[in-house]
Amino acid sequence: MSGRSLNAPVADERGSAAVAVGWIALVAFLLVMAAVVAALFGSFTVKGKSMEPTLASGERILLDPLHNDEIERFDLVQGIEPGPERFGGGGQVVKRVIGLPGDRVAIVGGGKPVVYVSPAGAGDVFRVDNPAWPSRVGTELGMCCERDGTYGDAASAAWVTVPEDSLWVIGDNWGGSTDSRAFGFLPVTDVSGTAWLRLLPAGSFGGFDDGGVELVEMSTPVPGLGVRP
Template sequence: MSAAQEQTRRPGWKFLRDVVIIVVAALLASFLVKAYLVRSFYIPSASMENTLLIGDRVLVNELVPGVVPVQRGDVVVFQDPGGWLTAAQGDDLIKRVIGMPGDTVSCCDSQGRLSVNGHPVDESYVVLEPGSDRVSRQDFTVTVPKGRLWVMGDNRSDSADSRVHGTVPVSDVVGRAFLTTWPVSRWTVLSRHADVWDGVPDASSTGGTP
């Protein structure tokens, strides 16, 4: 092989090598993102309607809560703490965070609203039971223990949530759902409704235990 042929061949091999490296790097990055940062979950029940419908798929940010803290209003996926699901129903659930550690959550006030740390919350996203103006059929008052969360479904009349099963360990949270990806017609960013939740005072400012 002449020197000229060798020089012609080397750029071609370098190009192929670069393509292989790029493809391998892209596949590796995709695997790492899927394994450690983002996961997809299927919605099997009506407990989060109309925010999430049966058959929807959502992307979940797994940096929550390990790197990014959980906030009130977040829609979170969590592992069954025990007794929430049957073996046939799987291991994961999805609900909205209502109470943080130390928060006092109560229901209902004279307008049928939840209150968190004495602050009434207007939950515009909640599906009410037909003929009711209350966000929960049950009256309750609970102070959320340290390291745990009070979670509820948006479809309050069709959600067996913390009202039935109690609080959820923060350590059981898999991540925060942030995007509905399927079906295409349902593509949307999931809101924590900051306008609803950012006005709630912290438990420490109202005499609660953080």
């Protein structure tokens, strides 16, 4: 009797430890499975060259779909391209946010087109400095914007205001990107999420920064830049 009573607490402790280890293993397994599901269904594979050098075709990106009401300037967002399907509409695109709701935006063309932003509620004018653009202009020299945020061969440089429910987006590969210059404003309701983590390739795993893109305040008015009626 005494031997059994002395060993009982030890057995109980071992049993409790085994149960705890089992629960820890189960929780770890569930967390791993949740991560796998998120990676499969909450991510996308980059297609095309429109975001080079920031994103390369074939990279897999994990999205944050829960904070679309907190999108910030220069975030990378994935959304559905507006417009008829026969012209590319309906496809998934990933671009950099340049104009937020209420901002005024414009592009002055030339050998190296310049993007201007006047943030909502402010009278200040800024030039968008994206280090990736100057070497990737190609033949995309048009001016902007028409009322819908696009440019064309006949477009002149003029301010337009980004609608309250939309974004104005441009790819980092200026001359190789179909973006708001072509399809206009991107409705926030058509945004799937903000790029959060680069999952693949494994050697490039990590988050995203602003890519060195910044606003440079203009000390003098931009000549020839009117307001689209």
